[in-house]
Amino acid sequence: MYGLSQFWQSTIGKKIVMAVTGIIGILFVLGHMSGNLLMFKGQGAMHDYALLLRTSMPLLWAARLVLLAAVVLHAVSAYQLAARSRAARPQGYAKRAPQVTTWSARTMQAGGVLLLAFLVFHLLHLTVGAVHPAFTHLDPYTNVRIGLANPWVAGFYALAMVALGFHLFHGAWAVTRTLGVARPSSQPLKRRVALVLAVVVAGGFLLIPIGAMVGAFPEAPALVDPSSAAEGH
Ligand code: HEM
Numbered sequence: 001m002y003g004l005s006q007f008w009q010s011t012i013g014k015k016i017v018m019a020v021t022g023i024i025g026i027l028f029v030l031g032h033m034s035g036n037l038l039m040f041k042g043q044g045a046m047h048d049y050a051l052l053l054r055t056s057m058p059l060l061w062a063a064r065l066v067l068l069a070a071v072v073l074h075a076v077s078a079y080q081l082a083a084r085s086r087a088a089r090p091q092g093y094a095k096r097a098p099q100v101t102t103w104s105a106r107t108m109q110a111g112g113v114l115l116l117a118f119l120v121f122h123l124l125h126l127t128v129g130a131v132h133p134a135f136t137h138l139d140p141y142t143n144v145r146i147g148l149a150n151p152w153v154a155g156f157y158a159l160a161m162v163a164l165g166f167h168l169f170h171g172a173w174a175v176t177r178t179l180g181v182a183r184p185s186s187q188p189l190k191r192r193v194a195l196v197l198a199v200v201v202a203g204g205f206l207l208i209p210i211g212a213m214v215g216a217f218p219e220a221p222a223l224v225d226p227s228s229a230a231e232g233h
Contacts, residue, residue, distance in 0.1 A: 019174070019178040022074060036205065046139075046140045047138065111167045122160075126147060173194040
């Protein structure tokens with residue numbers, strides 16, 4: 001236990017926690033983005049996907065707990081690392097000309113906060129349905145089609161996905177630095193794996209709000225009576 005607490009207290013320990021929880025997040029968004037593309041196959045495909053996720057409720061809840069723990073640990077270590085770095089240099093630099101940085105790196109904190117706000121809204125919108133105008137349990141196709149028909153909501157989703165792309169671009173690269181698995185490259189566009197990951201994930205997700213705006217998801221009658229929403233999510 002002592003070792004674990006010492007690990008958590010150390011700066012490198014927090015960075016490793018950020019890296020490992022970041023990898024969990026990357027795997028999740030890759031899977032989730034691919035699943036969402038089933039919107040283009042139609043209502044039946046999305047319904048089957050929703051049922052597949054619920055094949056085993058204990059497993060689903062275990063995955064949800066791991067994801068929740070990953071998000072909390074990622075955000076807490078990010079906050080503590082930022083506080084530590086501020087405390088180490090309370091004055092700030094009189095003149096600061098960073099040698100190697102990207103817009104992506106400079107917006108990690110703001111982007112992270114935006115993504116957290118998005119996540120809370122998103123769960124209330126498409127999982128719980130509390131802020132959705134016509135939520136139907138187990139009919140994600142209709143929920144997404146109606147939920148993102150509002151241009152403000154679609155715009156917020158699109159903005160959050162762009163922020164996710166930038167966050168992933170810097171984050172995926174930072175993981176390789178923390179874990180020491182790649183030779184450092186100072187040229188942002190040479191970070192090919194991070195760039196491809198960011199473009200594929202953000203681009204794939206972005207197709208959904210764009211699709212909703214251009215009418216790519218034809219109307220289909222809702223699958224389940226909304227009154228059955230009490231069954232649980
Ligand atoms: C265009 C972007 C997105 C769309 C259209 C979308 C769509 C959905 C839908 C339809 C569900 C409900 C699935 C179901 O209950 O069967 C869902 C759940 C969820 N989404 Fe997203 N999503 C998007 C982006 C994201 C992003 C970027 C994240 C994470 C950063 C995320 C995290 C989650 C989580 C954690 C759940 C709950 C899964 C569960 O425990 O049931 N989503 N999403």
